[in-house]
Amino acid sequence: MEPSPGPLGPNCQTWADRHFGLGPFRFWSLPKEKRNYLLPSPLSSLAAHCAQRTTEREHRGTSHFPSGHRHAYDPIFTSYTTTTTQPPSSAQSPTENGGSSGRSGALAAPPVVLEEAVQKIDFNPPKGTRDFPPEEMRLRNWLFNNCREVSRLYGFEEVDFPVLESEALFIRKAGEEIRDQLYCFEDHGNRRVALRPELTPSLARLVIQKLVSLPLKWSAVGQCWRYERMTRGRRRERYQWNMDIVGVPEVTRIGITASDVGFKVSSRKEVLRCYSISENLFGKVCIIIDKRYLEEQGKQLLILNNFSHSLKGLVIRSGFSLMHQLSVALPTTLGFDREGKLRAICDGGRYDHLLSTFGGDDIPACGFGFGDAVIVELLKEKGIIPELSVQVENIVCALDHDLQGAAAKVATLLRDKGQSVDLVLENKPLKWVFKRAARINAQRLILVGNTEWQKGMVGVKILSTGEQYEVKLDELD
Amino acid sequence: MPTILSSLHILQPRLSLHVKPLFLSFTYVSYFSLLLRKFPLHRQSLSMKPRTLSSVASAQSPTENGGSSGRSGALAAPPVVLEEAVQKIDFNPPKGTRDFPPEEMRLRNWLFNNCREVSRLYGFEEVDFPVLESEALFIRKAGEEIRDQLYCFEDHGNRRVALRPELTPSLARLVIQKLVSLPLKWSAVGQCWRYERMTRGRRRERYQWNMDIVGVPEVTAEAELNSSIVTFFKRIGITASDVGFKVSSRKEVLRCYSISENLFGKVCIIIDKIEKIPLDEIKKDLKSVGMSEEAIEELLQVLSIKSLTKLEEVLGGAGEAVADLKQLFSLAERFGYSEWIQFDASVVRGLAYYTGIIFEGFDREGKLRAICDGGRYDHLLSTFGGDDIPACGFGFGDAVIVELLKEKGIIPELSVQVENIVCALDHDLQGAAAKVATLLRDKGQSVDLVLENKPLKWVFKRAARINAQRLILVGNTEWQKGMVGVKILSTGEQYEVKLDELD
Numbered sequence: 001m002e003p004s005p006g007p008l009g010p011n012c013q014t015w016a017d018r019h020f021g022l023g024p025f026r027f028w029s030l031p032k033e034k035r036n037y038l039l040p041s042p043l044s045s046l047a048a049h050c051a052q053r054t055t056e057r058e059h060r061g062t063s064h065f066p067s068g069h070r071h072a073y074d075p076i077f078t079s080y081t082t083t084t085t086q087p088p089s090s091a092q093s094p095t096e097n098g099g100s101s102g103r104s105g106a107l108a109a110p111p112v113v114l115e116e117a118v119q120k121i122d123f124n125p126p127k128g129t130r131d132f133p134p135e136e137m138r139l140r141n142w143l144f145n146n147c148r149e150v151s152r153l154y155g156f157e158e159v160d161f162p163v164l165e166s167e168a169l170f171i172r173k174a175g176e177e178i179r180d181q182l183y184c185f186e187d188h189g190n191r192r193v194a195l196r197p198e199l200t201p202s203l204a205r206l207v208i209q210k211l212v213s214l215p216l217k218w219s220a221v222g223q224c225w226r227y228e229r230m231t232r233g234r235r236r237e238r239y240q241w242n243m244d245i246v247g248v249p250e251v252t253r254i255g256i257t258a259s260d261v262g263f264k265v266s267s268r269k270e271v272l273r274c275y276s277i278s279e280n281l282f283g284k285v286c287i288i289i290d291k292r293y294l295e296e297q298g299k300q301l302l303i304l305n306n307f308s309h310s311l312k313g314l315v316i317r318s319g320f321s322l323m324h325q326l327s328v329a330l331p332t333t334l335g336f337d338r339e340g341k342l343r344a345i346c347d348g349g350r351y352d353h354l355l356s357t358f359g360g361d362d363i364p365a366c367g368f369g370f371g372d373a374v375i376v377e378l379l380k381e382k383g384i385i386p387e388l389s390v391q392v393e394n395i396v397c398a399l400d401h402d403l404q405g406a407a408a409k410v411a412t413l414l415r416d417k418g419q420s421v422d423l424v425l426e427n428k429p430l431k432w433v434f435k436r437a438a439r440i441n442a443q444r445l446i447l448v449g450n451t452e453w454q455k456g457m458v459g460v461k462i463l464s465t466g467e468q469y470e471v472k473l474d475e476l477d
Numbered sequence: 478m479p480t481i482l483s484s485l486h487i488l489q490p491r492l493s494l495h496v497k498p499l500f501l502s503f504t505y506v507s508y509f510s511l512l513l514r515k516f517p518l519h520r521q522s523l524s525m526k527p528r529t530l531s532s533v534a535s536a537q538s539p540t541e542n543g544g545s546s547g548r549s550g551a552l553a554a555p556p557v558v559l560e561e562a563v564q565k566i567d568f569n570p571p572k573g574t575r576d577f578p579p580e581e582m583r584l585r586n587w588l589f590n591n592c593r594e595v596s597r598l599y600g601f602e603e604v605d606f607p608v609l610e611s612e613a614l615f616i617r618k619a620g621e622e623i624r625d626q627l628y629c630f631e632d633h634g635n636r637r638v639a640l641r642p643e644l645t646p647s648l649a650r651l652v653i654q655k656l657v658s659l660p661l662k663w664s665a666v667g668q669c670w671r672y673e674r675m676t677r678g679r680r681r682e683r684y685q686w687n688m689d690i691v692g693v694p695e696v697t698a699e700a701e702l703n704s705s706i707v708t709f710f711k712r713i714g715i716t717a718s719d720v721g722f723k724v725s726s727r728k729e730v731l732r733c734y735s736i737s738e739n740l741f742g743k744v745c746i747i748i749d750k751i752e753k754i755p756l757d758e759i760k761k762d763l764k765s766v767g768m769s770e771e772a773i774e775e776l777l778q779v780l781s782i783k784s785l786t787k788l789e790e791v792l793g794g795a796g797e798a799v800a801d802l803k804q805l806f807s808l809a810e811r812f813g814y815s816e817w818i819q820f821d822a823s824v825v826r827g828l829a830y831y832t833g834i835i836f837e838g839f840d841r842e843g844k845l846r847a848i849c850d851g852g853r854y855d856h857l858l859s860t861f862g863g864d865d866i867p868a869c870g871f872g873f874g875d876a877v878i879v880e881l882l883k884e885k886g887i888i889p890e891l892s893v894q895v896e897n898i899v900c901a902l903d904h905d906l907q908g909a910a911a912k913v914a915t916l917l918r919d920k921g922q923s924v925d926l927v928l929e930n931k932p933l934k935w936v937f938k939r940a941a942r943i944n945a946q947r948l949i950l951v952g953n954t955e956w957q958k959g960m961v962g963v964k965i966l967s968t969g970e971q972y973e974v975k976l977d978e979l980d
Contacts (some may be wrong), residue, residue: 121613121861123654126638129607131651134663137603153918155895155925155943158582162574162682163608163668164640168566185630188672193571195609206576209568213942215928218579223608227633237607248928358566392600404697405811408704412813415598415708422600425660425690425697439658440600 128228128236138388140239143372144221147241151219156243159218161202163225167192169201169358181226183236195225198369199242200351201358207246208360214247235373244367395442397424397433399449407448410458410473414446417477437463446476573673573681583891585684588713588875589666592686595709596664599701601688604663606647608670612637614646614861626671628681640670643872644687645830645857652691653863659692680876689870694855696801698869699834700808702851706838706871707814713878714887717814720848723821724805724836726798727852740766742829748780749827782822801834830854834869845880849873898945900927900936902952910951913961913976917949920980940966949979 125131132140151158167184184194196202199220207216220242228234356362379385394414398407404427411423422440424433437445447459452470460476461468570576577585596603612629629639641647644665652661665687673679688705690698703722710720727745747762756777763773782788785806789799802820809815818836826835835852839845851871859865882888897917901910907930914926925943927936940948950962955973963979964971 121650122611123650123861123863125607125650126609126611126636127634129609131607131647131654132605133651133655133657134602134604137605140605141603152923153921155898155923157579157893158586159579160577160582160585162570162576164571164574164670164682166567166571183632185632187628187630189572189674191571202576205566205568205570206578209576210578212578217925225609229634237609245928358568360568390602395600405808408697408700408808408811409813412704418598420597420600422662423697423701425693425701426695 126236128234130235130237134390135388138390139376139385140372142386142388143376144239144241147219147221147370151243154217154243156217156219159203159206159220160222161196161199161206161220163196163223164193165196165202165205167194169205170194170197181228183225183227196222197224197226199224199240200244200354200367200369203242203244203246203367204354204358204360204365207363207365208355208358214363216246217244218246219243239372241370241372242367243370244365246363246365248366249364390440392420392422392440392442394419394421394444394446395424395433395437395440396421396446397428397430397448399430399447401427403448403450403453406453410446410448410476413473413476419477571681573679575680575682579893580891583893584879584888585875587889587891588878589684589686591709591712592664592666592873595705595712596688598708599662599688599705601662601664604648604651604665605667606641606644606651606665608641608668609638610641610647610650612639614650615639615642626673628670628672641667642669642671643828644669644685645689645854645870645872646861648687648689648691648870649857649861649863649868652866652868653858653861659866660698661691662689663691664688684875686873686875687870689868691866691868693869694867696804696834697808698867699836699851699853700805700812702869702871703805703809703818703836704812704814706849706873707812707817709873710817713882714889715881715885717816718841719881719885720817720838720840722818722836722838723824724802724818724834725820725822725824726801726834727825727831728796728798728801728833744768745825745831746827746829748776748823748825751780751823780823780825783820785820788820788822797833805834826850826852828854830857830860832856836871838873840877840881842884844884845877848877848881893943894923895925895943895945896923897947897949898925898927898936898940898943899949900931900933900951902933902950904930906951906953906956909956913949913951913979916976916979 130136148158167182170182182194182197184192187193199222203218203220222240222242223237224240225237228236351365351367354365376385396407396411396414398404407423411421414421422436422442424436433445442463445461445463447461449459452459456474457470457472458476459468459470575581593603612627615627627639627642629637632638644667648663648665667685667687668682669685670682673681688702690702703724706722710716727741743766744763747759747766751759759777760773763776764770768776779788779791782791785799785802788802792799806815806818806820809818824835824837825831826837831852832855833853835850837850838848840848849871851869853867853869855867856865857868879888899910899914899917901907910926914924917924925939925945927939936948939945945966948964948966950964952962955962959977960973960975961979962971962973
């Protein structure tokens with residue numbers, strides 16, 4: 001009853017080799033005796049224990065799943081329980097179904113528990129995604145706050161939608177790149193779902209659902225996903241800021257349509273202003289307008305000047321997609337160059353017929369999506385990433401261990417007055433406290449010492465000047 | 478059949494080449510004719526690549542592969558393009574998820590802003606992590622409900638991933654990765670997911686506010702966290718008479734019953750179900766993890782204790798649990814929230830990794846589920862392969878708190894509010910109106926610009942709807958004088974002003 005050799009050859013006898021050499025499903029489909037031989041003893045007793053609990057649970061009838069289903073897809077427990085059923089044939093040959101269909105998201109069973117699996121945790125976020133430790137989070141919040149402020153200035157209302165949507169929402173007929181890179185899968189209920197690649201379809205869905213009074217001016221900031229092979233080194237997720245106007249039709253009269261276009265231009269300008277991009281830099285930003293759109297609209301360019309004082313570049317691009325394309329991009333070369341390489345900062349346009357593809361009535365709509373990647377790159381290149389350091393107003397510290405409670409009282413008092421307080425929670429030397437105060441850029445250090453506290457007072461030190469004084473607790477502010 | 482073929486030929490000459498072999502099978506014919514009938518003549522022709530066709534073919538026999546395994550997430554092929562599929566779009570968000578139209582979004586933002594403000598007041602720094610994480614991060618051995626409901630799947634690269642059910646493991650991962658200087662006070666607000674059968678009528682996603690203190694082994698950390706929750710409650714209008722905290726400790730209370738390390742988590746999970754499943758079941762489960770009859774009886778006795786003094790009697794003065802709890806209660810008094818917290822030994826919570834003090838926010842009227850919960854988890858990082866660092870934190874979901882606010886009738890009135898509405902009285906002045914809007918926006922005022930040619934009656938209606946304070950009118954005569962008309966909507970007062978004096 002020798003196990004078949006693993007990938008490392010018949011002479012390798014490590015546990016991992018014996019286990020993984022077989023592949024997970026062939027392992028579990030072996031008879032109990034073979035499996036016990038392969039498992040180290042603690043795990044086999046764990047398996048036995050789990051099996052016993054399963055029997056008990058079945059007995060009770062409180063399992064989540066219909067029992068037949070559970071047995072069929074729960075390879076860990078099948079052979080140990082008295083009521084054995086055949087494991088599904090698909091489990092026998094993982095290669096037949098194109099790579100572990102038995103463990104696809106369609107399964108309702110919880111994942112297999114392995115001791116080693118728990119210890120092989122990668123500390124990095126999944127490939128193509130980002131963590132946001134405090135420094136990055138501050139930058140992101142600053143960016144989003146600017147987006148939200150612009151939305152507010154333009155009288156837009158913020159909305160949001162689930163990051164997981166039905167896959168059908170993103171399948172369109174035009175064969176765009178979006179479909180091939182859709183991060184889709186089948187959930188436990190066999191429904192095709194996808195992590196959204198863009199926000200506009202969700203917005204369209206919400207508009208039809210809500211039947212709101214038009215025109216509608218909605219903005220949203222959300223994370224969007226795409227599946228890309230990592231060889232390209234591109235990210236799989238990004239945050240996107242969308243602004244959409246629904247219900248304002250594309251009228252041929254110059255003034256109205258230009259205000260749509262100009263609106264995007266001026267809102268872009270507003271955004272760039274918020275980032276303190278200097279005038280001459282802005283001049284290098286050029287607007288790419290779809291040629292066909294221009295032809296249909298006539299003399300739009302003149303009107304654009306009303307909205308942006310220093311619009312210096314205009315690139316007419318032929319090429320067309322479902323949307324009339326309007327992009328704002330920055331040429332990488334200094335001079336304005338039509339042939340030059342352009343990085344799209346954001347893009348948008350009109351999409352009057354999207355709603356009907358969803359089964360609703362067509363409502364004229366236009367909007368843009370502004371990703372967080374290029375703009376941050378841009379700010380870095382121009383060296384204008386803002387200095388956003390952590391900043392806490394007070395750091396409160398007890399000089400004696402018994403005064404920890406007193407320090408807490410002081411902290412609460414200041415917080416009730418709206419001041420941010422970092423409370424030193426452990427018994428630490430003053431040197432440590434000063435270091436921490438420097439790190440969090442605290443303005444004041446409040447010291448709670450025995451003598452002062454008995455008088456109902458605390459010591460205050462202004463960290464920038466070094467000034468130090470005592471103050472009564474109720475006068476502290 | 479011939480008619481179908483010829484119409485196919487008109488629409489897409491290449492298509493017929495691929496389609497012909499398929500017509501040999503009778504089942505496919507009706508499908509394609511159906512497709513054609515609904516196929517509108519579109520400027521953009523439908524590009525049906527051969528690959529798409531073959532996946533259409535496989536879609537014909539979904540039963541063969543045991544539930545469309547051919548279309549599982551493991552495949553890299555793009556999904557099939559079908560006219561019918563596109564038109565059957567459900568306008569509702571996916572089952573168990575929520576949309577946030579403007580009204581709901583305002584409430585959510587208000588809630589989150591309060592969370593962020595409390596984090597700021599306590600000197601915490603905000604962080605974030607991906608909503609999609611490796612499944613391995615959430616696999617724990619203790620049989621928690623959270624694992625059974627994991628929203629996991631396999632991505633295109635055959636990696637097992639999951640939509641996170643909670644934020645703490647991601648935080649632990651980030652802490653190990655960053656090796657930052659301690660103590661660390663981090664807060665996060667993020668969406669968490671679980672897969673539940675919809676018969677239960679529960680949501681599959683929720684937003685959760687987490688606050689964690691890493692690197693402080695003392696009870697002061699738990700006290701600080703409790704205090705922050707109390708601050709939050711006060712900010713949103715909840716009082717000590719509405720909610721409270723039940724506090725207990727997992728140390729000694731559970732440890733003294735000779736439960737081995739690796740089964741400790743499991744025992745806690747079982748105990749957590751005390752009010753959800755019959756006592757006999759609990760006893761059975763405890764027996765199966767190796768506890769003796771006596772131990773079980775004693776444990777259940779201890780769990781029913783509601784006062785700290787009684788606990789001390791039963792457990793004895795020595796041991797950390799009682800000492801920790803006493804210190805917590807004394808700090809609570811100093812922080813100023815004693816009236817909010819009480820000891821209750823039955824609180825263990827359903828997460829395996831809590832090791833010390835645990836607490837749970839509850840609704841005093843007993844109608845709602847736990848509002849929030851947290852505790853100390855000193856050994857989580859080692860399960861991930863890092864060094865153990867003492868840590869504690871809490872998670873606060875957005876569902877129950879909103880329900881609570883609704884019950885108490887204290888959901889805030891948050892209406893939309895735009896300061897100005899700018900409108901051109903003549904169609905040619907649209908550009909001028911835009912100029913006025915830009916001017917006001919540059920001064921930091923919010924402006925709703927009327928983008929179309931609309932009658933004044935409509936404009937007034939809209940102004941009322943968005944609660945605008947002022948209506949700015951751009952009319953011909955005024956504009957020629959370099960002026961605009963301003964109407965204060967609350968008073969009805971109306972006057973003209975020079976454009977450069979407008980503010």
